[in-house]
Amino acid sequence: MKNNNVIEVENLTKKFGNFTAVNSITFEVKKGEIFGFLGANGAGKTTAMKMLIGISKPTSGKAQVAGFDVFTHPEDIKKNIGYMSQKFALYDDLTVKENITFFGGIYGLSRAKIKEKRNELVEELGLQDIVNELVGSLPLGWKQKISFSIALLHSPTIVFLDEPTGGVDPITRRQFWEMIYKAANNGTTVFVTTHYMDEAEYCDRVSIMVDGKIEALDTPKKLKEKYNADNMNDVFLKLARG
C-alpha cells in the first residue's frame, strides 16, 4: 500500500445477477481522513461499504482496506476496522456496562483492557449515572454515542459509519460530529455514509455515487466550485438529476 492510504479501491464491481449494484468504482482514502460516502437510496453505497468491511464478496476489481485484500483476507480486515450501523445496534436487554464488555470481548480485548477502556468511556461521555442501566431505557442520542464509542473500543485503523445520524435531533448530531472529529484527530480514519448534505460539508473529502458509479470525488469546497453551487445539497441535486 503506497504512502499513507488506508483504503485503496480500483474498479470494484458487484453484480447481483444482471443488476450491477456497484459499477467499477475507484478511489482511495488517506489515514486520518474523514471520508464522506454520499448517494441516494439505492445508489449502491451500502453494497460498496459491505464489500469494504468484508461481509460481501466483490464480483471483480481490487480493494485493500487497512492493508489487507478484501478477496483474500477479509478476516484480517475485520480485526482492524470498527463498524457502526444505522440502527446503532446495541443489546437493549443488556446494561451499558455489559454491552461494552461484550463487544470488547468479541474483539479479543483482555479483561483488564476492557475495564480500562470502559472507565475511559464513562469519564469521557459522562456515563456515571447510566452505566448500569439497560440500554433499552436510554434515549436515542445516548445509544448513538455509546454505539460509536464501542465501534472505536479496539482502536481500529478505520471506522465505518453507516448513516450514523439518522433520526437524531440537530444538537445531538452536532455533538456526534465533534466525536467524529476527535476520532479523526487521534488518527482514526472515518468512512461515513450520510443522507444529510449539511454533514457532507464537515467531511475532508466526499464522493457522490449515482446509479452504482462514483460521479464526483473531491473536497466539498472544490465540488461547490466545480458545480457552481452554494452548498453540497445543490451539488448533489445537480449530479443526481444528471
Add this chain to the structure above:
Amino acid sequence: MKRFIGFVKKEFYHIFRDKRSLFILFGMPIAQILLFGFAITNEINNVDIAIFDKSNDATTQEIIQKISASKYFSIKQNITNEAEIETVFQKGKVLAVLVFEKDFKKNLTKDNAAKVHVITDATDPNTANSITNYISAIIGSYQKEINKNSTLEYQIETKSRMVYNPELKSVFMFVPGVMTIILMLVSAMMTSISITREKELGTMEILLVSPLKPFQVIVGKVIPYIFLSIINAIVIVLLSIFIFKMPVQGSLFLLALESVLFIITSLSLGILISTVSATQQTAMMISLMGLMLPTILLSGFIFPISSMPLPLQIISNIIPAKWFILILKGIMLKGVGLCFIWKETLILAGMTLFFIALSIKKYKIRLE
C-alpha cells in the same frame, strides 16, 4: 475461546431477562405434562397384528379370516413360538398378537369352550384398549354365528393382556410426546427466534463485521439452548418418574444420548428457519405452523399413525418427532437397547446432517 465464552454469557443474559422466554422454557414442560393428563380417545384402523395359532384348525382359520377381512386389522405375520411374541413387540412391527390355544376346535366342540388370548402393546393405551374391544367384538359375532346352527352353546373366551403398560396409564403415552414437543419448542423455535432477533435489531450485522466467524456466532447462540433443553429433558423424566410413577425401563444413558441427538436435530431446524426468515414473527410462525403443528398431529403423539390415511402416513415419515417418539417409547416403556432402535436413530442423525448442510448453504448464499 474467551470471546466465545463472553458470547455464551451474553446469550444467557438475553434468556434470563426475558420473562416470556423463561416461561416457555420452564413453565411449559410442567404445564404440558399436566394438561395432557386428560385421556385422548381415538379410533383404530388397519392395525398390524400378528397371529400365534397353536392349533391351526378350521375354526381358528375361520376366525383369522374374519379378522383379516375387517378393515380394522391387517395380519402382518404368523408366529410359531412364544419367544417371538416379545420380539415382534420390541421391533414395533405389530400392536397386538392373537394367541389361539392348542386344540382350539376340539376344545370348542368337546368342552364347548375354547380360549383365545389377545396381547396388546399398551405403550399407546387407548389404541390397545380399542384393539382388544374390536377383536372381542369380531370373535363375539363369530360365536353368535356358530351358535345359530347348533343347539349347544359354544363359548369362546377372549382373554386379554396388555404388555409394557399394564395399568393403561395414558401418562405413559404422553410423556414421550410431551418431551418431544418441549425439546422441539425450546430448541427449534427459541433458537430461530433468538437468531432472527439479532437480525432484526441489526446486531447480527455488527457480529458479522466483527472478527467472530459466522459459525462461532451460530454455535454461541445455540449452546445455551442445548444446555437448557437438557435440563428440560431431565425435569420431564424426573416428573414422570416421581409424580406419575412411570418407570424408565431402558438405559438412562442411551436415553440421554438419544435426547441430545434430537436436541441437535431441532437446533439445526431452528438454524435453518432463521436463515430463511428475516423477522422474529416470521420465525415464530414458521416454527409453529411448520414444526409444532405437524409434530403434534403427525408424529403419532396424539393420533396413531396406523389410523391415518395413506398420504399422511407417508408424510409422517419426514417428521423427526415421529422417530424420536418411537425411540423414547422403546427406551422408556419397552426397555429396548440400541439394537432395536438403531434404524430410527440413523434416520434422525441423517435428518440432522441434512438440515445442517442446508443451513450452511442458505447462510452462505445470504452472505454473498
